[in-house]
Amino acid sequence: xxxxxxxxxxxxxxxxxxxxxxxxxxxxxxxxxxxxxxxxxxxxxxxxxxxxxxxxxxxxxxxxxxxxxxxxxxxxxxxxxxxxxxxxxxxxxxxxxxxxxxxxxxxxxxxxxxxxxxxxxxxxxxxxxxxxxxxxxxxxxxxxxxxxxxxxxxxxxxxxxxxxxxxxxxxxxxxxxxxxxxxxxxxxxxxxxxxxxxxxxxxxxxxxxxxxxxxxxxxxxxxxxxxxxxxxxxxxxxxxxxxxxxxxxxxxxxxxxxxxxxxxxxxxxxxxxxxxxxxxxxxxxxxxxxxxxxxxxxxxxxxxxxxxxxxxxxxxxxxxxxxxxxxxxxxxxxxxxxxxxxxxxxxxxxxxxxxxxxxxxxxxxxxxxxxxxxxxxxxxxxxxxxxxxxxxxxxxxxxxxxxxxxxxxxxxxxxxxxxxxxxxxxxxxxxxxxxxxxxxxxxxxxxxxxxxxxxxxxxxxxxxx
Amino acid sequence: xxxxxxxxxxxxxxxxxxxxxxxxxxxxxxxxxxxxxxxxxxxxxxxxxxxxxxxxxxxxxxxxxxxxxxxxxxxxxxxxxxxxxxxxxxxxxxxxxxxxxxxxxxxxxxxxxxxxxxxxxxxxxxxxxxxxxxxxxxxxxxxxxxxxxxxxxxxxxxxxxxxxxxxxxxxxxxxxxxxxxxxxxxxxxxxxxxxxxxxxxxxxxxxxxxxxxxxxxxxxxxxxxxxxxxxxxxxxxxxxxxxxxxxxxxxxxxxxxxxxxxxxxxxxxxxxxxxxxxxxxxxxxxxxxxxxxxxxxx
Ligand SMILES: Nc1ncnc2c1ncn2[C@@H]1O[C@H](COP(=O)(O)OP(=O)(O)OP(=O)(O)O)[C@@H](O)[C@H]1O
Ligand SMILES: [Mg+2]
Numbered sequence: 001x002x003x004x005x006x007x008x009x010x011x012x013x014x015x016x017x018x019x020x021x022x023x024x025x026x027x028x029x030x031x032x033x034x035x036x037x038x039x040x041x042x043x044x045x046x047x048x049x050x051x052x053x054x055x056x057x058x059x060x061x062x063x064x065x066x067x068x069x070x071x072x073x074x075x076x077x078x079x080x081x082x083x084x085x086x087x088x089x090x091x092x093x094x095x096x097x098x099x100x101x102x103x104x105x106x107x108x109x110x111x112x113x114x115x116x117x118x119x120x121x122x123x124x125x126x127x128x129x130x131x132x133x134x135x136x137x138x139x140x141x142x143x144x145x146x147x148x149x150x151x152x153x154x155x156x157x158x159x160x161x162x163x164x165x166x167x168x169x170x171x172x173x174x175x176x177x178x179x180x181x182x183x184x185x186x187x188x189x190x191x192x193x194x195x196x197x198x199x200x201x202x203x204x205x206x207x208x209x210x211x212x213x214x215x216x217x218x219x220x221x222x223x224x225x226x227x228x229x230x231x232x233x234x235x236x237x238x239x240x241x242x243x244x245x246x247x248x249x250x251x252x253x254x255x256x257x258x259x260x261x262x263x264x265x266x267x268x269x270x271x272x273x274x275x276x277x278x279x280x281x282x283x284x285x286x287x288x289x290x291x292x293x294x295x296x297x298x299x300x301x302x303x304x305x306x307x308x309x310x311x312x313x314x315x316x317x318x319x320x321x322x323x324x325x326x327x328x329x330x331x332x333x334x335x336x337x338x339x340x341x342x343x344x345x346x347x348x349x350x351x352x353x354x355x356x357x358x359x360x361x362x363x364x365x366x367x368x369x370x371x372x373x374x375x376x377x378x379x380x381x382x383x384x385x386x387x388x389x390x391x392x393x394x395x396x397x398x399x400x401x402x403x404x405x406x407x408x409x410x411x412x413x414x415x416x417x418x419x420x421x422x423x424x425x426x427x428x429x430x431x432x433x434x435x436x437x438x439x440x441x442x443x444x445x446x447x448x449x450x451x452x453x454x455x456x457x458x459x460x461x462x463x464x465x
Numbered sequence: 466x467x468x469x470x471x472x473x474x475x476x477x478x479x480x481x482x483x484x485x486x487x488x489x490x491x492x493x494x495x496x497x498x499x500x501x502x503x504x505x506x507x508x509x510x511x512x513x514x515x516x517x518x519x520x521x522x523x524x525x526x527x528x529x530x531x532x533x534x535x536x537x538x539x540x541x542x543x544x545x546x547x548x549x550x551x552x553x554x555x556x557x558x559x560x561x562x563x564x565x566x567x568x569x570x571x572x573x574x575x576x577x578x579x580x581x582x583x584x585x586x587x588x589x590x591x592x593x594x595x596x597x598x599x600x601x602x603x604x605x606x607x608x609x610x611x612x613x614x615x616x617x618x619x620x621x622x623x624x625x626x627x628x629x630x631x632x633x634x635x636x637x638x639x640x641x642x643x644x645x646x647x648x649x650x651x652x653x654x655x656x657x658x659x660x661x662x663x664x665x666x667x668x669x670x671x672x673x674x675x676x677x678x679x680x681x682x683x684x685x686x687x688x689x690x691x692x693x694x695x696x697x698x699x700x701x702x703x704x705x706x707x708x709x710x711x712x713x714x715x716x717x718x719x720x721x722x723x724x725x726x727x728x729x730x731x732x733x734x735x736x737x738x739x740x741x742x743x744x745x746x747x748x749x750x751x752x753x754x755x756x757x758x759x760x761x762x763x
Contacts, residue, residue: 346606354619355596
């Protein structure tokens with residue numbers, strides 16, 4: 001409650017600081033008027049407001065990072081060693097009790113008095129903490145604003161300073177994405193290291209059998225689990241391959257049709273439909289694949305007599321791959337559309353002027369000229385296909401078969417990550433950690449593909465100035 | 466670019482027509498009455514016509530861009546088309562190889578015959594037509610392929626060479642005729658887009674003559690080039706005129722005077738005057754032509 005006033009008050013202070021800064025700049029300008037000011041009054045106001053807000057927000061941020069730990073330690077001191085002893089020497093359990101009690105999830109009667117006292121203390125400390133934070137933050141705001149206000153004079157380069165603040169803000173936003181990526185990579189990397197300390201890298205990368213079920217208790221019967229990821233890589237490649245076989249030619253032809261052949265009316269009809277296709281949630285594609293496409297494919301396989309030679313399963317790589325292919329058609333077509341439209345009209349005119357037919361223009365001039373971009377879009381589509389999960393979960397099954405038979409059920413890296421992490425798991429087990437190792441592989445592969453795609457696009461972009 | 470060309474001292478003394486006496490006043494061009502059924506002055510028709518155009522009108526949607534043009538282009542003749550910007554020169558030129566077909570809203574009426582054959586007839590196939598009537602564009606537009614592939618493109622799609630040696634031969638002769646061979650013979654595999662602007666334009670000319678057209682249409686082929694590259698192209702046109710019929714659109718009157726046999730002056734979509742180039746630049750028949758070549762407007 002106490003800290004809930006902080007933000008509104010801070011906002012109010014900022015507004016006041018803005019007005020005060022602005023009017024002071026006009027006041028110091030005096031009779032000379034705005035002309036003698038280095039910057040417009042708006043910038044003096046903004047600068048004052050920033051000085052009000054930023055230090056105070058920084059205080060709040062730093063405070064929030066450390067206050068939890070400090071309070072925790074202060075409360076620790078109150079918990080009698082006996083209580084810790086009673087909880088099996090686990091201080092964490094005791095602290096949980098204290099926190100639950102403080103939050104009102106437990107009644108005070110059900111615990112020892114020492115713990116109840118600690119909980120009371122916790123409540124009190126947190127209350128003080130919030131008051132203190134509010135007070136300190138607001139004083140920083142006031143002091144900052146007043147200092148800035150005092151510094152206002154016609155020579156103060158307020159505009160440049162405000163610009164600096166904007167630049168740093170933008171930079172901070174930009175680094176957020178980078179920091180997130182680094183954070184994800186680090187966490188995946190460290191967990192993977194722990195996995196590889198249990199399962200050798202070579203077994204993981206080259207092992208042919210995947211059955212991650214490990215014994216949960218030491219006395220339990222059962223396998224120790226095998227973590228050969230090759231069937232998963234194979235399954236991923238198979239499904240992504242099928243998807244690309246569908247999506248790339250179709251998407252490309254859609255793009256060519258739309259850019260080179262379609263009348264404007266046709267284009268206006270087809271483009272929105274493609275966008276709808278791109279907007280369908282993958283879950284919907286998933287059950288379309290599982291309930292509609294997969295049975296048809298199975299029946300077709302059986303009718304063609306393929307079951308004489310091949311396993312035909314009701315969940316098949318083909319079903320998942322085909323539907324995934326349809327899903328990424330709009331992706332390929334809109335990316336290719338862009339690069340094909342970027343081929344200058346003068347090139348097409350040149351080819352037509354030499355007596356090329358329309359298809360010759362497409363084949364010999366447009367596609368070669370747009371090829372780098374097209375390759376880029378295909379690679380991006382590939383990383384999309386590799387990362388896709390939902391359709392595969394629903395339509396291709398979970399069995400880690402090492403097979404090239406598209407009628408069989410297979411599983412992919414992403415699907416296994418999901419199955420490894422859902423349900424109750426012990427975090428330390430190889431089974432759970434395997435998900436991070438798979439994630440790492442996936443990350444490296446898609447990063448590589450994306451990087452390669454961008455490299456190709458960039459390298460050949462210069463071709464027509 | 467155009468500026469520099471215009472500022473060059475005229476090569477032909479005929480070009481520098483004496484400045485008009487200020488007493489002779491010409492109405493503002495836009496208001497100058499040119500009636501709807503205006504008849505071209507001069508000599509629009511010739512004996513040995515390669516192209517014969519009668520009552521050609523071109524429309525962009527509702528808007529008419531070319532009005533009732535009657536014009537012949539003789540065998541092995543170089544005809545220059547001049548006129549102020551937007552007067553329909555490009556539009557008219559693009560009728561001759563049906564490049565206007567690529568613009569959805571463009572419509573052409575009247576008769577255009579190439580060697581007595583109606584090119585807008587429904588049974589006319591534009592692919593061989595465009596092979597017979599080649600085109601060089603304002604901005605050099607080599608394909609993003611090697612120099613060799615650029616020139617070999619046309620012969621390949623028209624099946625003019627069955628063997629590699631024949632193709633090599635065509636590429637070499639075309640580059641030679643375009644005056645580019647000596648400069649590129651050691652780097653035929655280099656990308657055509659890596660050449661200088663003037664070289665690119667000569668490459669485009671080589672590409673056009675590689676399919677041995679009968680007529681070459683050029684739409685301001687030098688407007689993106691510097692004076693030296695321009696001089697080379699002009700030399701080339703003079704040479705090509707021995708074997709080809711050439712129609713060239715240009716904004717440079719010096720250029721028209723240097724390279725062409727006859728000059729056609731367009732104004733607001735109408736063909737005002739066609740005469741021997743010398744005559745057009747010395748004693749034009751029409752006041753509008755005179756106003757244009759003396760730099761009153763344009
Ligand atoms: N694609 C088009 N769609 C609609 N109108 C067009 C199109 N191309 C040209 N026009 C119109 O037709 C008229 C003639 O244009 P054109 O390009 O033939 O002129 P031009 O004489 O070649 O001019 P310039 O010397 O500037 O090249 C102009 O009024 C122009 O606005
Ligand atoms: Mg033009």
